Amino acid sequence: MGIKMRAWEKNIRQVVPYTPGEQPKLSDVIKLNTNENPYPPAPAVEEAWKSMDISALRLYPDPKAEALVGAIASYYGLSEDQVFVGVGSDDVLGMAFLTFFHSDKPILFPDITYSFYDVWADLFRIPYETPELDQNFCIRARDYDKENGGVIFPNPNAPTGEAVELSFIEDVLLHNQDVVVIVDEAYVDFGTQSALPLIEKYENLLVVQTFSKSRSLAGLRIGYAMGNQRLIQALNHVKYAYNSYTMNMPSIMLGVKAIEDREYFEDITARIIATREYTKEEFRKLGFAFGDSRANFLFVTHPKYTAEEIFEYLKGEKIYVRHFNSKRIKNYLRVTIGTREQMEAVFAALRTWISSKEMRTD
């Protein structure tokens, strides 16, 4: 910018500036770019919202967020000291990096994965290595045998949607018993088996989930980790050293209501899974290629058309999907699964475009 650096600026922590993804502000947009749930939250959320006493907002919330921790523990059959909550799973994962990854040995995560792992590692000056996914975008267990300071990967992975079996996760755990292994299950509720049952056996396993996708509460910022009591206690110690009160009162109260409604949750996730299978079929008909996604998005590529041109066309049609500009995946688009109607609109638009492209090449 040409402004001379001030003396106080040399004490500023240097980070690579990050700009969040585009947030379209138009109405009537089909927003399929941040994996939000297309359905509203559980009905009890609205009921609780309407009956809340606003004057209570003058009080500090419960620093332990006990009601929410208890509701999550109860839902998953855990004790409360096995559950940690935070301001979205980003806060939970960031806090986990700060808490658990303090070795001079590098932590390990895939080269293609959730975009924040390297950001947190850089922020907290944690060394890391990124073993490559294979050519089918699958994680290779043997890449995680080497000595390391910690392991983290999403299951299913982002933005590929590819999932691994529990036997794979146990394999990684058995080869990494001296470090913390984090399985990021942001997208687990759409047909992947959770690693949660393994926390009784593996005390170094941390499972992280969120209310932002399957529970339609991205706006409330609720994430959680589940693991053995000592892991959770370590997280809490660091959390209390940063901010006693992270969870605001509405998020605690409404999060409880959302997680209590198992029936609504199962109905919604089943609908999204069904729409995903429909979506796969339609993409297939149009010549797209994609992996076996177990998430609420698909990761698609087309042999004839670049991801960028498809992205721009859809954007012109007020349909927002996600594109990542990094080398191995820049010819893919990540498409969130919306409602059936929204997906039908996407394919109507794509059919029109592809037809017009093919007419020109005839």
Added chain:
Amino acid sequence: MGIKMRAWEKNIRQVVPYTPGEQPKLSDVIKLNTNENPYPPAPAVEEAWKSMDISALRLYPDPKAEALVGAIASYYGLSEDQVFVGVGSDDVLGMAFLTFFHSDKPILFPDITYSFYDVWADLFRIPYETPELDQNFCIRARDYDKENGGVIFPNPNAPTGEAVELSFIEDVLLHNQDVVVIVDEAYVDFGTQSALPLIEKYENLLVVQTFSKSRSLAGLRIGYAMGNQRLIQALNHVKYAYNSYTMNMPSIMLGVKAIEDREYFEDITARIIATREYTKEEFRKLGFAFGDSRANFLFVTHPKYTAEEIFEYLKGEKIYVRHFNSKRIKNYLRVTIGTREQMEAVFAALRTWISSKEMRTD
């Protein structure tokens, strides 16, 4: 605990475990221990709450929290790039420590001050020194002339309630032009002059405030910093490297409503100030000593009775005040200013107790 340390535990960041203050769960408690506002939030907060569309909670909030940043900027006559928001001023201050205090020279803050400064310094491995307040619990400007990596103090100070003039703050700024100076104004709205006008002149000055006290929204977790554009940009860079979406949708929306109602805010703060002056009078009559508090609490001590015995007695009467067990201040109690009725109940209880104590010594 006697459990053998596991190998993965050696990679855990060591912090001193912190337990948040006691949170009484009884109803009919007079809660004067965390400086909450005794009055409800501005009326427009409730109106907005009632008219909110719950289905919107399925969407991620604005990562830039533009509506809230804009409302704060507008209220204070600033541009939006001079305002940063976070999850309570604890998040803002913690983020400021992480962002600005990276020198090998110690940062400086008073020995008696807000209890989190040393906690953050320890968490982020920042060296620090704590010059002593004088015997009247006042900050001495000359203590902040020495070379340092940064300066932070509350104004008014916590838990003393003592405030300094703008000329004092300018003195400190002039002697510390090469480091960031943070003035923590959590309690500034109860009769202290804000340092905000100085941010145009001193680009290394960061002013931090909160919605938790004067705006009756502790339950929503809203804090903010104001400073020159480069300071705010540095904060945002680090914030985006940790969590894109810190501010949840209700907090953004309702924070806007709260800050827009200048009239309600001025009425409420005037009432609390008036009740504080009444409270001083009553404490004086009972023989308590205290400084000139400009906050929404008083910091009191009694020549004849220990803080601990008064604390326990009041607790037995379901009146919760705050006691700090550190050496210089363990014979003081911090008493939040509640409603007039609440304070009358406090003094009725104290008069009863003191009378009974004095009868026994006759």
